[in-house]
Amino acid sequence: MSIHAHPDDQEFTVGGTLARWAREGAEIVTVCLTHGDAGSNRFTPPDMTRARLAQIREEEQRAACRVLGIKELVFLGYEDGVLTATIDMRREVTRLIRRHRPDTVVCGDPTVRFYGNRYMNHPDHRVAADVALDAVFPSAETRFIFPELLADGLAPHHVREVWLHGASRSDTYVDIAATLPQKIEALREHRRQLGDWDPSGMLKMWAREQGKPKRLRAAEAFRRMILDD
Numbered sequence: 001m002s003i004h005a006h007p008d009d010q011e012f013t014v015g016g017t018l019a020r021w022a023r024e025g026a027e028i029v030t031v032c033l034t035h036g037d038a039g040s041n042r043f044t045p046p047d048m049t050r051a052r053l054a055q056i057r058e059e060e061q062r063a064a065c066r067v068l069g070i071k072e073l074v075f076l077g078y079e080d081g082v083l084t085a086t087i088d089m090r091r092e093v094t095r096l097i098r099r100h101r102p103d104t105v106v107c108g109d110p111t112v113r114f115y116g117n118r119y120m121n122h123p124d125h126r127v128a129a130d131v132a133l134d135a136v137f138p139s140a141e142t143r144f145i146f147p148e149l150l151a152d153g154l155a156p157h158h159v160r161e162v163w164l165h166g167a168s169r170s171d172t173y174v175d176i177a178a179t180l181p182q183k184i185e186a187l188r189e190h191r192r193q194l195g196d197w198d199p200s201g202m203l204k205m206w207a208r209e210q211g212k213p214k215r216l217r218a219a220e221a222f223r224r225m226i227l228d229d
């Protein structure tokens, strides 16, 4: 289960790994906490509304998932740009984990505030990562947390591994040489966000950088948590 704040977050960060896992037969569920309906930039026409943008971004995320080989996509419909780690949100993510029962959850690292000197991590990204981790542990596996989920027939579920991308300390490197073209193609499906910008140079550079510690030509780096039963 790949959990993110916005449409396109997954494609920027973990698309190569997910495409590889899908090729290897994994069933993947993508969860977007928002529709990305605040995602306006210089490419956004002045007459665009939030409702229309939400619809476009959902369609683009569906197309991107198809490219990566992901069949299941869930939107939780929280408001983009002002994501707050509420108990309601944790319950809804817990509900999805108990329903789909993933072996592995992929999300961001909520502790990272700055990436280099040029990008401050978006607050929605930190919240999405925080909520994903809190839902994995302890909520998903603890019977007496959110007892209302039991009443809905959703039994506790133990997630075995959590893979954090963009982590302050990476320890696991996935070779994405074979799926990097797919990652680029998937990101390109987010046409409204990208406008006329070609993301391939940046994604290739990131893949090269992340592969360096293991002498891989192209990789995605993670901090991998293996959770005791």
Ligand SMILES: [Zn+2]
Pocket: 005, 006, 008, 009, 122, 125
């Ligand atoms: Zn984002």
